[in-house]
Amino acid sequence: MTDTATPGPPEAGESDAPRSARELVLGELLDADGALTVQQIVDATKVDRNSVDQALHRLVEAGDALRVERGLYVKAPPKPKAPEPPRVLASDGRPVEDWLKDLWGWYANPASWDVEKLGPPPRDPKRRVPALVMAAFHRQLAERVVAAEQAQAEKAAQAAEKAEAAPPKAAATADDVELFRKLLTAANGNVAPHDVIKDLRPIRAMLASGVDLDDVLHTLSGNVDRRSFPKNPTLASWREEWFLRAVAELHAKHLVPALVEKWSKAAPGEPLQRARPSAAVFAPPAPETAPAASPAPGKVPSGDDLAATRETIAARFAQNRSEPEPPDHAEPDQGQFDWAALVEAYKAGVLEWGEAALGPPPGSVGCKAPIVVLREHGYA
Numbered sequence: 580m581t582d583t584a585t586p587g588p589p590e591a592g593e594s595d596a597p598r599s600a601r602e603l604v605l606g607e608l609l610d611a612d613g614a615l616t617v618q619q620i621v622d623a624t625k626v627d628r629n630s631v632d633q634a635l636h637r638l639v640e641a642g643d644a645l646r647v648e649r650g651l652y653v654k655a656p657p658k659p660k661a662p663e664p665p666r667v668l669a670s671d672g673r674p675v676e677d678w679l680k681d682l683w684g685w686y687a688n689p690a691s692w693d694v695e696k697l698g699p700p701p702r703d704p705k706r707r708v709p710a711l712v713m714a715a716f717h718r719q720l721a722e723r724v725v726a727a728e729q730a731q732a733e734k735a736a737q738a739a740e741k742a743e744a745a746p747p748k749a750a751a752t753a754d755d756v757e758l759f760r761k762l763l764t765a766a767n768g769n770v771a772p773h774d775v776i777k778d779l780r781p782i783r784a785m786l787a788s789g790v791d792l793d794d795v796l797h798t799l800s801g802n803v804d805r806r807s808f809p810k811n812p813t814l815a816s817w818r819e820e821w822f823l824r825a826v827a828e829l830h831a832k833h834l835v836p837a838l839v840e841k842w843s844k845a846a847p848g849e850p851l852q853r854a855r856p857s858a859a860v861f862a863p864p865a866p867e868t869a870p871a872a873s874p875a876p877g878k879v880p881s882g883d884d885l886a887a888t889r890e891t892i893a894a895r896f897a898q899n900r901s902e903p904e905p906p907d908h909a910e911p912d913q914g915q916f917d918w919a920a921l922v923e924a925y926k927a928g929v930l931e932w933g934e935a936a937l938g939p940p941p942g943s944v945g946c947k948a949p950i951v952v953l954r955e956h957g958y959a
Contacts, residue, residue: 600630601637605654608644614653669709678712679719686720755779761792762817765799767806771815781817789923790830798825831929838920838930918948922956 598606603624608615615623621631635652638644645655666674685692685701692700698707701716758779763770770776785795802825805811814822922941924930932940938947941958953959 599634600624600626601634604631604634605638605643608638608652608654611654614647614651617650617652620652669712671707671709675712675715678708679716682708682712682716758782758792761796762799765796765804766814767800767804769803769805769811769813771813775816776814779817781823785823785826790826791833794829794833795826798822798829827927831924831927834924834927835929838917838924841917841920918952919955922948922952922958926956926958 603626604620607620607623617628617631617635620626620635621628624631626634635644635646639646639652642658643655645653647653666676669675669678681692681697682701689700694700699705701708701713759777762779762782782795786792799814801807802822803811803814812821916937921930921932921937925932925941934940939945941948941953941956946953946958948958950959
């Protein structure tokens with residue numbers, strides 16, 4: 580059940596707004612000359628019994644009604660007003676509060692001081708402000724100054740705590756300011772208005788990797804500036820992937836033709852010579868003289884016969900020995916390739932690595948590119 584009731588049609592002069600059960604019950608008690616029973620209040624207000632009981636309970640707790648006996652209530656006597664505190668009078672008979680009010684008004688606006696009524700202003704030696712009033716004013720002024728200083732110190736302490744908690748921000752250099760101005764101009768201001776857009780580290784990383792600033796500005800003009808296309812998105816950060824990808828693609832379009840031109844102008848060199856590994860055993864050259872005949876059976880060879888036999892055996896060994904075949908593919912010459920340009924193009928995704936000529940790609944075991952170039956591009 581609710582405390583809101585809908586009584587009969589309002590009398591002349593009454594408001595049409597619905598009244599709560601508490602207001603209806605209190606109104607009946609105030610209009611009655613004596614105590615009323617719960618049933619009399621129910622009949623007069625047309626409110627259900629449960630709501631009347633709840634309203635009477637709240638009125639008794641608030642001191643607006645008295646319970647004479649069980650089921651009998653009467654309006655509470657009017658509450659006495661709290662006595663006003665006595666007003667302290669100054670030596671001239673005027674209340675101190677009035678003097679202090681005028682003094683604070685003069686402190687805020689010296690022109691507000693009424694000389695005809697209050698006499699010379701407070702800073703005039705001939706002032707009529709009582710000494711005790713001036714002492715009270717100075718005491719209040721000192722309390723306000725101390726309170727203001729404490730509030731300012733607390734505010735400074737809170738600001739210091741926030742500054743310590745926040746990550747340190749690097750001071751913007753003149754180059755950063757100029758770079759930021761160029762970026763905003765190219766985007767025609769179509770960037771998010773918050774501090775994240777002031778982080779230029781992604782732009783600096785692009786420039787350090789060899790991307791031209793013109794490529795970045797051209798990307799902003801075509802893909803962010805809404806003068807180029809009204810539906811261009813607002814750039815929230817220089818780290819957005821679609822923006823970085825657009826700059827990389829534009830840079831690749833300029834990089835590939837430069838690489839092709841550079842490779843096409845390379846001077847034609849001599850054909851690669853296949854490496855021929857050295858023999859493991861070096862045989863002495865065959866003698867120009869004919870080999871000596873073998874000694875007859877049963878004959879003991881003399882010293883000259885032994886020397887001729889050794890030469891014959893060595894010559895036959897040299898003739899029967901087969902030389903190893905050279906490998907089918909020669910190893911690539913480290914000096915004939917522009918490894919820095921090749922690795923950079925491969926990393927940008929604009930070059931397919933030819934393993935037949937260049938060996939394993941960067942990041943793989945056995946890559947032929949110099950370790951310095953691999954480290955520069957993050958592969959080692």
